[in-house]
Amino acid sequence: MNPLALAAAGPRAVATSPRVGAWWPRALRALALVAVLAAALVVLGAASASAVVDPVDPAAPVAPTAPAAPDGDPTVTIDVNGVDGGPSGSVVVLIAITLLSVAPSLLLMMTSFTKIFVVLALTRNALGLTAVPPNQVLAGLALFLSLFIMGPVLGEVNDVGVQPYLDGTMTFSEAVDAGSEPLREFMLGHTREDDLALVTRAADLPNPGSPEDVGLATLVPAFLLSELRSAFIIGFVVFVPFLIIDLVVASSLMSMGMMMLPPVMVSLPFKLLLFVLVDGWGLVVTSLVGSYG
Secondary structure (H helix, E strand, O other): OOHHHHHHHOHHHHHHOHHHHHHHHHHHHHHHHHHHHHHHHHHHHHHHHHOOOOOOOOOOOOOOOOOOOOOOOOOOOOOOEOOOOOEOHHHHHHHHHHHHHHHHHHHHHHOOHHHHHHHHHHHHHHOOOOOOOOHHHHHHHHHHHHHHHHHHHHHHHHHHHHHHHHHOOOOHHHHHHHHHHHHHHHHHHOOOHHHHHHHHHHOOOOOOOOHHHOOHHHHHHHHHHHHHHHHHHHHHHHHHHHHHHHHHHHHHHHHOOOOOOOHHHHHHHHHHHHHHHOOHHHHHHHHHHHOOO
16 A cells, blocks of 8 residues: 555554554564663763762872992992903904004014114115115015014913913913013013113113013113114125225226216126125025024
């Protein structure tokens, strides 16, 4: 049946209609359920609104307590040893980098390098050569000769100072004292007493009563002065035969009236020939190594 017709017929017609009678009770029950839920929501809202509690003032902050005083004097300690008593790897690397940074100074001041290099340079000048052999060659030869001469001393330094420190049986200060003793003996054996007394007086220090009383600050410059003196003496001996050749050549050119010809041009081949015939480099190196015997 048409709904418009049912509405025009009135409530009686709607109630008696078979299709309307089927869904009308269900609609009433749904409307009643919706009304009950709405009432429950209103009641809960009113209860929650009445249950609001007034805010409470925050508590005052607690004053901080003063730190406790440490037991004894405050100290800062740094442990440089590893787990097995030996030095840690980072400390060993730091010491190695420090030694590499000061290695040129130690090489010049406390080994035979300075004396050997000066003698080789004077020999080159005595031959009349200014750039042959170059300085790099002379420095390399002096370096390896110094390592050859200082080999026993450096080996003893390694045995008595470096290895005990790496093994953890010595502290760093003890290793430095023990390792510097072989170098002290080497320098004392090749230092003149006059040079040592000169440096001692210059430093306004009392005269040492024994070799053990000589400090490294006094011994190192005295050793270097003695090395330079020995190097100049050897250089003088090397210069003498070449000076004689220069004098002979210059006198011969003057007697022949060849004054415009440089004597060096004529004497250089004779000096080179003499140096090769007598094995000059071998003699110079032998005398240098033998001076530290």
